[in-house]
Structure formats: C-alpha cells, structure tokens
Amino acid sequence: MxxxxxxxxxxxxxxxxxxxxxxxxxxxxxxxxxxxxxxxxxxxxxxxxxxxxxxxxxxxxxxxxxxxxxxxxxxxxxxxxxxxxxxxxxxxxxxxxxxxxxxxxxxxxxxxxxxxxxxxxxxxxxxxxxxxxxxxxxxxxxxxxxxxxxxxxxxxxxxxxxxxxxxxxxxxxxxxxxxxxxxxxxxxxxxxxxxxxxxxxxxxxxxxxxxxxxxxxxxxxxxxxxxxxxxxxxxxxxxxxxxxxxxKRKYELFEEYRMDDADIGIVVLGSASGTAKTVADKLREQGLRAGVLKIRLFRPFPAAELANSLSHLKALAVLDRSDTFGGLGGPVFEEVCASLYNYQFPDGHKIPAVNYIYGLGGRDVTLDHIEKVYRDLEGISRTGKINNLIQYLGVRE
Amino acid sequence: MQDLVEIRWHGRGGQGAVTAAKIFAEAALAEGKYIQAFPEYGPERMGAPIKAFDRLSNKPLSLHSQVYYPNVVVVIDPTLIQTANITEGLADDGLLIINSPKNPSEIRSELNLKSGKVYTVDATKISLEVLGRFMPNTPMLGALVKATGLVSVEKVLEEIRGKFAGKLKEELIQGNLNAVKRAFDEVKGE
Amino acid sequence: MPQEKGWKSLSRGGVILEPGNARDYETGSWRTFKPVVDREKCINCMFCWIFCPESAVIVKDDKMEGFNLKYCKGCGICAKECPKKAIEMAKD
Incomplete structure (x- = not known):
C-alpha cells in the first residue's frame, strides 16, 4: 500500500x-x-x-x-x-x-x-x-x-x-x-x-x-x-x-489551475506555482478571474498546447526565476512569446504579455508579490496598455 | 483548528529548533493534518540565531513562501528575547511561548505586549535536570503542545521515540520524553 | 566511399555498429606521391611501421615488406623518419 x-x-x-x-x-x-x-x-x-x-x-x-x-x-x-x-x-x-x-x-x-x-x-x-x-x-x-x-x-x-x-x-x-x-x-x-x-x-x-x-x-x-x-x-x-x-495522480505537459474562465493568468514553474495558486484563490473570492498555468515539461517546450491554453486571456504575466541578460526578459518569457507569436488567433488579436523576474538567489516570493502581478495584469486587461514589459519583482531600487 | 496555522521557532544553531519543528509537523501529520516544516534557509552554524517554521492546515498546502505572520512563536533560547525580533508579524491573537524562568506577565511587560497570549516554561532547567545538558528543544515541544492543543502529547512522544530509536541511547530517549511531559505540565500561560 | 546517409538512416547517437569499418575508408585515393623502399639500405628497424598513421606498412616475419597502397595516403612520414634514408617519395 x-x-x-x-x-x-x-x-x-x-x-x-x-x-x-x-x-x-x-x-x-x-x-x-x-x-x-x-x-x-x-x-x-x-x-x-x-x-x-x-x-x-x-x-x-x-x-x-x-x-x-x-x-x-x-x-x-x-x-x-x-x-x-x-x-x-x-x-x-x-x-x-x-x-x-x-x-x-x-x-x-x-x-x-x-x-x-x-x-x-x-x-x-x-x-x-x-x-x-x-x-x-x-x-x-x-x-x-x-x-x-x-x-x-x-x-x-x-x-x-x-x-x-x-x-x-x-x-x-x-x-x-x-x-x-x-x-x-x-x-x-x-x-x-x-x-x-x-x-x-x-x-x-x-x-x-x-x-x-x-x-x-x-x-x-x-x-x-x-x-x-x-x-x-x-x-x-x-x-x-x-x-x-x-x-492515481495525473500529470500533463503543464497544469492549468482555474484557467478555464480566467481573464488574467500567470505562467510559472517550480515551487512558486503553489504560491501563485494560493493568491489566485484569494483573488477569485474578490471577483477577479485569475488563473495559473504551471509548466511541467520545459524541454521540449509545449508551444502549441500552451498557446492554445492561454489564448482566451486578456492579459498574461510570465514569471522567470532567471534572466537572460540582454535577451527579451527571462527564458520562459521568450518561449511563451514565441509560442504566442506563432499561434493562429481566429480574430488575429494579440494577448498583452509581461515578464517578471523573481526569486533570484533565493529571494522569497511572497503572496504580496504575486498579488501585485495580478493587480498589474488587471490594469493591463482594462486599458490594454503595458507600461513595463520586463521588471524585477521584489527588488530594492 | 483554523484552516492555516503558522508557527515560527527561534533558536540558536545546534539547539534543535529544526528538529523540533519537524517532530511537531510529523505528529500533526499522524493526526491527519497537512504539514510543512522548514528552516530559514541558510548555512546553519552552531550558536547563530536561526529560525524554523511549521505550517499546519486542514487542506492541502500549496503555499511555498516563508512565514511572515505567524500565529505562534516559540523561543527556545531565552537570550534571543533581547536580540531577535521575536514578535515580528505575530498575529494580535497570537501565542508567544518562551523558554524562561519568568512569569508570563513579566515577559508581557518586558515586551510591552497588549494582546495575544504569553506562555513561559523553564525549559533550560528541565533540560539540565532531565537530560543533564542544555537541549531545550524537546521541553519546548511539550510547552507548544499544551499551549496550542494542535496535536496530542501522546503523538509527539510517539514521534520522538520513532525518530530516535536506534540512534540515541534508551536513557537519552527516555530523558527527552520526560522533558516533553514535564514542560507540558509546567508551562504557564496568561 | 559509400553514399552519404541522411539523418533518418543514421544510427542512434552516431554509434558505429560495424567493428573495424575504418577498413572501408581507402585513404590510398588521397595519394600524390608514393613511398618506395630501397631494400639494400633497409635494416628492418620498423620505424616506418611505428610512425605510419594509416598502418599501411606491411610486415611479415619481422621484415618490412613494402606498403599497402590501398591505405597509404602518401604523407611521407615514413621517408622522413627512416634513419637510413631507405624510403623515397616518388610520383605515383
């Protein structure tokens, strides 16, 4: 047993x-x-x-x-x-x-x-x-x-x-x-x-x-x-x-958490996914339709399936626990952007997507950090405007 | 129990705070709770102030951040009362459990605490009398069990026996069990 | 040389499955000059045999017997290393 x-x-x-x-x-x-x-x-x-x-x-x-x-x-x-x-x-x-x-x-x-x-x-x-x-x-x-x-x-x-x-x-x-x-x-x-x-x-x-x-x-x-x-x-x-x-445990290429009817979503991998789910639950209680997509298989990258799962979002944030220094944000952001670029949206629309680099060198990712990301997304989904494409989360200026 | 209980342990490297946090979580698991126990991640050095945490819940835990707003704080080394910020983030209705020969009311006025509950037990004395050396973690477990009622003392004793059987001398295991029981009986709260 | 294979017909991970298939690679086709040995000068010291990168020096009963021109690529190392100057590179 x-x-x-x-x-x-x-x-x-x-x-x-x-x-x-x-x-x-x-x-x-x-x-x-x-x-x-x-x-x-x-x-x-x-x-x-x-x-x-x-x-x-x-x-x-x-x-x-x-x-x-x-x-x-x-x-x-x-x-x-x-x-x-x-x-x-x-x-x-x-x-x-x-x-x-x-x-x-x-x-x-x-x-x-x-x-x-x-x-x-x-x-x-x-x-x-x-x-x-x-x-x-x-x-x-x-x-x-x-x-x-x-x-x-x-x-x-x-x-x-x-x-x-x-x-x-x-x-x-x-x-x-x-x-x-x-x-x-x-x-x-x-x-x-x-x-x-x-x-x-x-x-x-x-x-x-x-x-x-x-x-x-x-x-x-x-x-x-x-x-x-x-x-x-x-x-x-x-x-x-x-x-x-x-x-009796189900595994897929990625896990969709409350993504079905989500307006705003976070793509994340590793332990921070659990923290993001906790925040999504809390924001749902406040009426915000928040979802989490946790990537399990990073290589090969499930580009088409992932883009399909994200395609109904009004705004999207990708969380990266590493930087590419001189690339377009973190490595996961690059993959997600490339996946969305090649996805055929029926009406040709585009999902506003932003990148947060977080948790470098063990910096704790807190509920407040994740909530800030969702609040930013909520703003982007309303206005369609991105003020900050790539930012460090929880860093001191 | 409320849905989520978070506990923060303050100790010094080598005093067994991490072990105590783990034993407490294992006892809670045996009684059907969802649990996490983890140290404040860092290179642990003998004597350095360290923290350890427990999370207990009736529902599966997916949260993986550190504990910022504990419901319970356990201080296993009395010298930390002055040096570590032991009440940081402690909820208004929180519990503060301290290894100290003083009365809870003295601690309360020293720390200028208006709310919550304060418990004290002389874990140092118990440890020296029962184990013959300064290992205040197991008596503080007894105090935590009594103050919170989150798990039964029997389950904690069982976990200690299970964890150390074959690793420590029977005499030392018995000493630890007695330390838990004595602190359970002697802890005072208000 | 066999016809070069496409990616679909390569072995997994490029593993070579036929032992000793270097034999199929006839490096003699690279040659412009060929070694010629003067039997009068040769003392069978085997320097040429040791140095030949293609193992093209034929040895029989402890005696140097000439060159296998299927594999000799005409590099001239044997001629260079021969202590008795018994090997000369001649137009093939």
Whole structure:
C-alpha cells in the first residue's frame, strides 16, 4: 500500500532512487543537492540497493562516468546543482547527443557570482539547449513522482534521451512536507528492467560511441536530435498515464489551475506555482478571474498546447526565476512569446504579455508579490496598455 | 483548528529548533493534518540565531513562501528575547511561548505586549535536570503542545521515540520524553 | 566511399555498429606521391611501421615488406623518419 510520509525533498528523491535501484550512480556533492547523494549512499552502504556508487573528484568526472556507464548499457543516475551542472556543461551536451538515457535530478540553485547557495533556475536554464528533456517539479510529491517517471521517459525506445528533473533548492529540497510514497514493488514493476539495444560491454557486438563527425555528418546528427526530442511530449504523456494507474495522480505537459474562465493568468514553474495558486484563490473570492498555468515539461517546450491554453486571456504575466541578460526578459518569457507569436488567433488579436523576474538567489516570493502581478495584469486587461514589459519583482531600487 | 496555522521557532544553531519543528509537523501529520516544516534557509552554524517554521492546515498546502505572520512563536533560547525580533508579524491573537524562568506577565511587560497570549516554561532547567545538558528543544515541544492543543502529547512522544530509536541511547530517549511531559505540565500561560 | 546517409538512416547517437569499418575508408585515393623502399639500405628497424598513421606498412616475419597502397595516403612520414634514408617519395 502507498504510504503518506513526511520527508524533505532531497530525502524523497533519494527514496525514489532507492526504489529505482539504478545500476550506476556517479555524483559529486554540492549544496543543496548534497543530501540526495548522502541519503542514497546510506542505501548503498546498508545494502538496500545494488547500485555501483562512484564518487569521482568533480561533476565533470561524474557526468563522464555516467556517460561511460550508460554507454556500457547500465541504468544510470546522478544529481547536481548550480556550479556542479555548470562544471558538467560539455558532458551534458555529449550525453544528449549520444542519446544516453541518464536521469539527473537538478536541485535548482543560483549560479555564481556573487556566490549564493539558494534557489533560482539559472542552473538548469543554462542547460536548456543541451538536448536533455527537462521536467520541473512544484513540490516534494512531484519531485518524487517525476524522478520515477523520468526513468521510463528517458529509456523509452522512441526517445532514448537524458532527462533532468528539477526541484527548487531549499524551498523544496530542505523543507519537509508529506507525500505519498509508492510500494517498492510497484515502483520496481513500473520502471521494469532496462534492456539497452547497444552496450559497450557486449563483446560479441563491438560498437563505437563518439566518432568524429565533421561537415559531412554532424548536421544530420543534430537534425536527428532536433526531431527526436520533439517526440518527447507524447512519450511524457504516455508515461504519465501509466503512472496515473499506479499512483492515481495525473500529470500533463503543464497544469492549468482555474484557467478555464480566467481573464488574467500567470505562467510559472517550480515551487512558486503553489504560491501563485494560493493568491489566485484569494483573488477569485474578490471577483477577479485569475488563473495559473504551471509548466511541467520545459524541454521540449509545449508551444502549441500552451498557446492554445492561454489564448482566451486578456492579459498574461510570465514569471522567470532567471534572466537572460540582454535577451527579451527571462527564458520562459521568450518561449511563451514565441509560442504566442506563432499561434493562429481566429480574430488575429494579440494577448498583452509581461515578464517578471523573481526569486533570484533565493529571494522569497511572497503572496504580496504575486498579488501585485495580478493587480498589474488587471490594469493591463482594462486599458490594454503595458507600461513595463520586463521588471524585477521584489527588488530594492 | 483554523484552516492555516503558522508557527515560527527561534533558536540558536545546534539547539534543535529544526528538529523540533519537524517532530511537531510529523505528529500533526499522524493526526491527519497537512504539514510543512522548514528552516530559514541558510548555512546553519552552531550558536547563530536561526529560525524554523511549521505550517499546519486542514487542506492541502500549496503555499511555498516563508512565514511572515505567524500565529505562534516559540523561543527556545531565552537570550534571543533581547536580540531577535521575536514578535515580528505575530498575529494580535497570537501565542508567544518562551523558554524562561519568568512569569508570563513579566515577559508581557518586558515586551510591552497588549494582546495575544504569553506562555513561559523553564525549559533550560528541565533540560539540565532531565537530560543533564542544555537541549531545550524537546521541553519546548511539550510547552507548544499544551499551549496550542494542535496535536496530542501522546503523538509527539510517539514521534520522538520513532525518530530516535536506534540512534540515541534508551536513557537519552527516555530523558527527552520526560522533558516533553514535564514542560507540558509546567508551562504557564496568561 | 559509400553514399552519404541522411539523418533518418543514421544510427542512434552516431554509434558505429560495424567493428573495424575504418577498413572501408581507402585513404590510398588521397595519394600524390608514393613511398618506395630501397631494400639494400633497409635494416628492418620498423620505424616506418611505428610512425605510419594509416598502418599501411606491411610486415611479415619481422621484415618490412613494402606498403599497402590501398591505405597509404602518401604523407611521407615514413621517408622522413627512416634513419637510413631507405624510403623515397616518388610520383605515383
């Protein structure tokens, strides 16, 4: 029977990894991911898993080891945060181009500098173009559920791509909440056995990973990546519906909260989504038709479905927990704007959309902050006028 | 219970404020509440003033901001009364529970508090007598349980036993349980 | 050279599935000059065999026996490295 227990986010992800029981975990500790690997090492030391745990000297080596182990045919996981992900950078791209189904929880933490250990999304957004599937989690339950689903998504025969599952540093990783943990058996059955098509250890069928491809083949290889990750949306939905059967929890590409009849809406991802929902509830009581669209699948970006869901709004705000410095606002804003630009509105109208950069380096996002965003939107929806396209939320002048 | 109760703990790094917040939340979960327990995120250092929080609700919790307007404040280190802004954001009908040998009325006048309820218990003395060392977090749990009635003392004792079984010596576990019970009995409020 | 494949027919992740398929790549077609060995001067020191980037030096019973022109690309490294100046690059 599934059980309701109280754990921190890191602890819950470690539990998911225990139940998945991967062949190889290679990881280097970094705040606020550390406890995932710490708890998981306990499981290894206590014989709860059969995993080969490698503790290399850096994240660069950790991802290198993951690539080797995955190419050898193993089910492979790691976890990281912030500078750790940045230090992995070149290998992150290689893992995706080799089509290796590695699963990596990323506990979101701001990138230096200035040095900071708290939550923002600049780390995983830095890997947004690397070819990994990226799934964001709002709370501990989702971090646990997404980690389990990620294994099946990554290893899906039509996909074979690495997957990042995010959870917000400290806000989720170090907070304790209740969540429902599935039976070990149920998870084991759900993830099943990984049967790799190729393996470097299969001496009867020798293969080569990582050949040189110049102007003659590189572009075809990139086109292959371009096409395959597009098909991830349908795989994510298929695995979600299988997961619903064992968990009774429904997952989609994004969650629409009170969006049906909303006039004003906020697009957001991660833990701030829950705070936004709380504010939407309060404003609804005051007669303001507020909605929240929480993005779950950020890569591949569900552009058409998302634009369709937003198409009836009178004004829209996108919340970004990172900046692109010199781009058009935050990365999520850019994606949403591009999605809306390509959406065929029946009457050719345009939705006024604004961007708020919030929560950098762990700056708390409060109910008041979110309420201000809705109040701004209410004004925009009435006047159609945008005074401030991109602004920092909760910053001192 | 009202729909949402928010609790703020004040302590110093190493005094077990975070652990106490977690035990309280786990006991509340066992009694059917929705819960969150989290520290004021930061590098925790021995002796540095720290805060920890609990959220308890009858409905699922989706809010993930910090606690600004607590219904209950628990101060587990008496030296923080002067240095930390312990009444910041405390609701008018809020509860202030302090580790202090003083009477609630003395604390009330020291802090110039006009409303709410003030509770005191000498958790330092209890801890030294029962555990032989300064670990004021478990007695303050007992005081919190008594003052709020949010969870039963039995459930808290059960959680403490469950959490430390096999990790602490039986003698120390028993000491912690006694500390909770004594503070539960000795806390005074007005 | 086989016909270059389109993206749909590439292996997943560019994995090479046939072992030793470098054999299909006949670098001899690149050659303008070919190495010619003077058997009188050759002492079978195997420097040419060690240095040849295409493994095109034929060795049999510990003796240097000449060059496999299917793969020799005419780079001249063997001639340069030969301590006895026994290899000369001649117009192919």
């Amino acid at each position: 599934p059980k309701i227990i109280a754990r921190t986010g890191d602890d819950a992800v470690a539990e998911a990894m225990r139940q998945i029981n991967p062949d190889v975990v290679a990881a280097y500790p970094i705040t606020p991911q550390t406890e995932i690997v710490q708890f998981f090492s306990d499981f290894v030391a206590n014989g709860k898993v059969k995993t080969e745990l490698l503790c290399p000297e850096s994240e660069h080596s950790a991802m290198s080891a993951c690539i080797g182990a995955s190419a050898a045919g193993g089910r492979v996981m790691t976890a990281t945060s912030s500078q750790g992900l940045a230090y992995m950078w070149e290998l992150v791209y290689i893992a995706a181009s080799y089509r290796l189904p590695i699963v990596m929880p990323v506990v979101n933490r701001a990138l230096s500098g200035p040095i900071n250990i708290h939550c923002d999304h600049s780390d995983s957004m830095g890997a947004r173009d690397s070819g990994w599937v990226q799934i964001f989690s709002e709370n501990i339950q989702e971090a646990y559920d997404n980690t389990i689903q990620a294994v099946r998504i990554a290893e899906h025969a039509n996909l074979l791509l690495p997957v990042i599952v995010t959870l917000d540093g400290f806000i989720i990783s170090h907070a304790m909440e209740q969540f429902e943990i599935l039976d070990d058996d149920t998870v084991q059955k759900f993830v099943g056995e990984y049967k790799p098509e190729y393996s470097l250890l299969d001496a009867k069928h020798p293969i080569t990973y990582g050949p040189l491809q110049l102007f003659d083949y590189y572009m075809e290889q990139k086109k292959q990546q371009h096409e395959v990750i597009k098909s991830a949306s349908s795989v994510v939905l298929q695995i979600a519906s299988e997961f619903e059967k064992i968990s």
